Amino acid sequence: MEKMKIRKNPPKPKFSDPDTGIWSWIVQRGTVASFICISLFALLVRVCVSLHPYSGAGNPPKYGDYEAQRHWMEITINLPVKEWYRNSTINDLNYWGLDYPPLTAYQSYFHGLILRCFDPKSVSLYTSRGYESYIGKLLMRWTVLSSDALIFFPAVLYFINVYYSGKPIKEKTSVAWHIALILLNPCLILIDHGHFQYNCISLGLTVAAVAAILSDRDVVGSVLFSLALNHKQMSAYFAPAFFSYLLGKCLRQQNPVIEVAKLGLAVLGTFAVVWSPYLYSAEASLEVLSRLAPFERGIYEDYVANFWCTTSILVKWKRLLNMQPLKLLSLTATISACLPSMIQLIWKPKKSSFLYGLLNSALAFYLFSFQVHEKSILLPLLPASFLAMEKPFVLLWLTQNALVSMFPLLTRDKLIIPYIALHGLFILLYHSPGGRQHKKETQSSFGTLRLFLLSCFLVLHVVYLTIAPPRKYPFLFEAVIMLLCFSQFVVIFLYTNTKQWTPSKPSALSTEAKKHL
């Protein structure tokens, strides 16, 4: 009887609810169609952001990250591999010396070749320092753009396919929304295509690693994550989660030792391949290694919203303690902050908690580790965007705070317009009509608090841009932004940790995992 009634006027409900109909024309074409459109849009946004200035544009003598990346290209294509990390008369390490792992160096070499092909002046040894030109900027921007399109985008498609395989079709209508939120993360776009860095490569490799592990290809996942580590040492923020999830999983196999050995070999093998030019002597490897850990830069820089910087208002860490105890202290703090999440993963290595584990360990590193930069907030943001379906509110909250915490940096880079546009774009996408259809969370209790915080942020932005700070406290506004963001990050950190420990309602991923078991 019920069925008869339905057949009489079948698609009527489609039109009575505009929310559903709005994207039906693209959603019904499948994930790939949505992905094509969204990635074209995401590329367009990236190109548009890349029109704006990069960090240190026209600002001698040190310039900024753009000059650092260009300088690495200059060094790598003009010197033999062994000289890349070695201080010499030709390679002055005090001027933007290479301090990223070898994979970054190889990538610089590759991009340097392209640059030399089209604009040889931009990478010539010595003479190209501080080189800035129209075509040089374009070529540099396009190397980031192509890295993004060739590594990050396919990795996201892989992740989405794995994440949604086996989910009921009902949830598939939200796939487009989820893709958009991952690809159009405003912080990543602003840092990579505005400020100028290649985070898309290491983050893309991490996304692929996560996807591989979610689809039970643990060896592939380990290799990919090792590559990510070898591109940017900051990827170590995720290492505890990878380590404990894979360990927990191996321990449940028949032969834990063999499983662990397999993964260990994969990791060691990858490292050996990437580091092969430096493995001829222990001295050479240590030379590279020492470049990767710039402890001399102090426990924190500028005004980053982490524990050390925020508490330094009260406790002058740098004056109170020497480098060595500080290192130890921050190490202990980081490990103890990661520990709950790690224990949970070893104890119950479920796929859904793996994603939480990534978020928690990245946040723990951001909050407590040594020498954290504002930009490091990109790392916790990535797993937060994976969890967009389950905890959209966390993503929104974290992204907005991350953006605000980077605001002073972006103001220095003259990226205020893209900051506003991308912030707006993210909020629009988050609230896109017909975007996320299920599990509407009621955040009414947060409502007023959220409104209060948002208006605080708005006022802070205006004040920051228009009013000069009192002469006695030139960094007053930065400190206020830092305090606000730090408190939010801590709240989010505690919340996601408890979420990892409390067994959630059986989500599609975990039910699927159960089915497999």
Place this chain on the structure above:
Amino acid sequence: MNHRKLHHNSTTQNQNQNEQIPAASIPKTCGNQLYHFLWFSLIATCIKLLLIPAYHSTDFEVHRNWLALTHSLPLSQWYSDETSPWTLDYPPFFAYFEYFLSFFASMLDPTIVHLSDGLNSKSHLTILFQRVSVTLSDAVLFYGIYRITRKLDPKQKYLIWVLAVWAPGLIIVDHLHFQYNGFLLGMLLISLSALENGEDLLGGFAFAVLLCFKHLFAVAAPVYFVYLLRHYCRGGLVKGFGRLVVMGSLVVAVFAAAYGPFVYNGQIHQVLRRMFPFGRGLCHAYWAPNFWVFYIMFDKLLAFLLVKMGFHVKAPTASFTGGLVGDSSPFAVLPTITPLISLVLVLLSISPCLLKAWRDPKPSAVTRLVAYAYSCGFMFGWHVHEKASLHFVIPLAIIALKSVEDAKHYFFLSIVSCYSLFPLLYEAQEYPIKVLLLLLHAALMWFGLSSYFGAYVPKGDERSHSSAVVRNADFVIGWFGKSYLMGMVVVEICGQFLHPVVLGNKLPFLPLMMISIYSGFGMMYSWIRQLRWIIGSI
């Protein structure tokens, strides 16, 4: 009804996969539609903001100069000032608009509106102000689109919004190249929506205002005249005449408001001379892809053949590729085209649609008629800019979903039109932007139109044509269309990548000429298709 659905939803939520609505969201109101529309427009606005530092053409300085001269000179000198070569040549309402903007500009930075100090000002504030003024004035465009789509079925609405609000051509011309077409087209859409709705007086008024902003829109004036005469001024001789008087006095009032002050100052001749500079020649430096491209090519071919056959042909003294063309004839064999010939051709080509408007003034067909008139103006007009194709592409977006034929035509036309705008952005920095804009638009159109026409189509209300849509009428681009679009890729690759490698700096105009000619074929095809529809429906 609602109750049953609620029940049904809760029971079969898991099994029924087509049913995607959570039960709570069924009672949706009009406010929601507005919110959705705002969402679409704000997404576009974010992209426009990001484009602020991009390349802009000399039109940027043109509009800056107009800000300065309206701000610093008395009205009587607006049209005679020659401080800058970029003199004011738009109708008075546009000058008033610049005058209005100049107040905000002078508040922000007085040099922007300074007649001599501001010349070629490229400060951050100038760029920010002018770019933001275009973005804000697009609100009129958005209102026009919202108004003309308000009666459509939601599913159609969303698709049309995707086509029109995110139109790549408008972004290229307004937000990269720099012009204010968005709000002018918005006014055209407001006028068309009023006509479609039977509010003829409002429609006529909006069109008259539009004409006083930009006179290039006057190409559709004959259609408006005939349509309003037959549709509005009917109902007997007395009533009809009364209505004619009402409409006439309304239009006269608008024109008096625009030109009155200049008549009073004795400037009207100067205004008209500025607005109609016939000395500029038949074709623009970059040929708009219209009929004249074929005329020029045919002339060149004839001259070539005649020379081969031994005849003596005098080479033309003026060249088409060298920018502005003076008085001398640029043709070797074929007769010179005067503005009058061009005007007669435009009127001749419009005449079928005038006949149609005379015999059957239907509100539902008016958008199509006006769009056709603009394509005629584009095909045969004097000194046509490639940007003028937007005048009919945007209105045609509104009716793209009326039938599968319309959808195919629009798919094709909007790609051709957008591609023909490529030469406007010739710098390397904007290259990926224009390509991505076109690809994104094409992908959205392809997925949107093909799933719209592949799936169920509701029986529309009587006034619209959607009832004519057959279920499962497939949206298929034939081999002809496909090979044309593939050829476009080939032309682009040849012009952009092969040309510099093979020919170097020789024949610099060749890539542009190829784009003109190739898009010219597409435009010709689109024009013939529209003409066929008009003739078929008389």
